[in-house]
Amino acid sequence: MPKNGYFVLSLFITYNVCASEQEKQPLQEIIWLQSHTAPFHIAKSERSPQGGLCDNLTEQLINNIPGVKHTRLAVPQARIHKYLAEGKNICLPCTLYKNHSNQMFKYSNPTAVYPPFSVITTKALKPILTKKYGNPIHLISLLTDQNYIYGQAATRRFSPNINTIINNRVLHINAPLNLKDQSQALTTQLNYGFLDYVIDYPFMINYFKQQNKFNNLVSIPIEENYNTVIQGAVSCAVNAPNNFAEQAINKINFALKNKILQSYEYQHTQYDWLNNGTNNFRQHYSDYVLNFNSHTTAAQASIVR
Numbered sequence: 001m002p003k004n005g006y007f008v009l010s011l012f013i014t015y016n017v018c019a020s021e022q023e024k025q026p027l028q029e030i031i032w033l034q035s036h037t038a039p040f041h042i043a044k045s046e047r048s049p050q051g052g053l054c055d056n057l058t059e060q061l062i063n064n065i066p067g068v069k070h071t072r073l074a075v076p077q078a079r080i081h082k083y084l085a086e087g088k089n090i091c092l093p094c095t096l097y098k099n100h101s102n103q104m105f106k107y108s109n110p111t112a113v114y115p116p117f118s119v120i121t122t123k124a125l126k127p128i129l130t131k132k133y134g135n136p137i138h139l140i141s142l143l144t145d146q147n148y149i150y151g152q153a154a155t156r157r158f159s160p161n162i163n164t165i166i167n168n169r170v171l172h173i174n175a176p177l178n179l180k181d182q183s184q185a186l187t188t189q190l191n192y193g194f195l196d197y198v199i200d201y202p203f204m205i206n207y208f209k210q211q212n213k214f215n216n217l218v219s220i221p222i223e224e225n226y227n228t229v230i231q232g233a234v235s236c237a238v239n240a241p242n243n244f245a246e247q248a249i250n251k252i253n254f255a256l257k258n259k260i261l262q263s264y265e266y267q268h269t270q271y272d273w274l275n276n277g278t279n280n281f282r283q284h285y286s287d288y289v290l291n292f293n294s295h296t297t298a299a300q301a302s303i304v305r
């Protein structure tokens with residue numbers, strides 16, 4: 001073999017050995033990103049001793065994944081994509097489940113079951129909207145009615161079906177940009193009449209009522225996703241180095257299956273937040289979380305926050 005051939009072969013072998021060694025390096029750190037969005041992430045208080053809907057899950061994952069450095073970092077929603085682009089070792093504790101990884105994330109097994117998205121509006125406007133568009137409300141017809149102002153935060157996404165309807169029907173979205181808590185900003189505008197309706201989870205209203213805020217708001221179920229099940233999951237960055245997503249999700253799934261999902265503390269937190277907005281919450285949690293089977297369970301996919 002010519003000398004150049006030996007040189008190329010040597011480089012090829014060296015590269016593959018280095019790549020193999022890199023893949024075998026154990027996981028060193030998980031950066032847990034969370035957004036400034038209540039009630040998913042909130043400070044602990046007498047009213048919320050467990051913190052937000054996703055805070056208890058994050059704490060239990062940290063406590064049940066030993067030998068790894070855990071860093072919690074609260075960032076604006078828009079900055080999450082910056083960390084993704086930089087290849088950081090990030091995981092998000094609250095995303096919507098998807099049964100296949102994509103270019104951005106690899107997903108854990110389901111961790112939660114959420115109620116379907118609903119239309120959030122005022123008590124005064126609800127009977128007018130339901131008289132025109134039904135209850136459950138026909139979202140496509142509502143979105144095309146330019147007499148009513150729809151609001152959506154710039155980074156907000158929903159389940160694929162709802163996203164498609166919005167993208168195809170809405171001509172203009174009133175969206176506050178670069179705000180710390182976009183959900184509260186939207187509901188504030190809604191409460192004071194700057195917007196007529198938004199789309200969100202019905203349990204958001206329960207949270208604001210607990211805080212003695214926005215008692216004027218009500219929810220209307222949406223016809224196009226009525227009685228659907230939305231599963232939550234943890235997601236980790238695919239483009240982080242050293243096969244990060246695969247290693248992290250393996251550890252996360254192990255902790256979920258063997259410790260967290262069965263624990264009274266975690267189930268109690270989920271029940272407190274989600275029972276009022278979900279029919280048969282305990283049965284859904286059993287079917288779609290505890291007894292999850294990726295081959296038989298329908299999946300909804302998108303970032304929650």
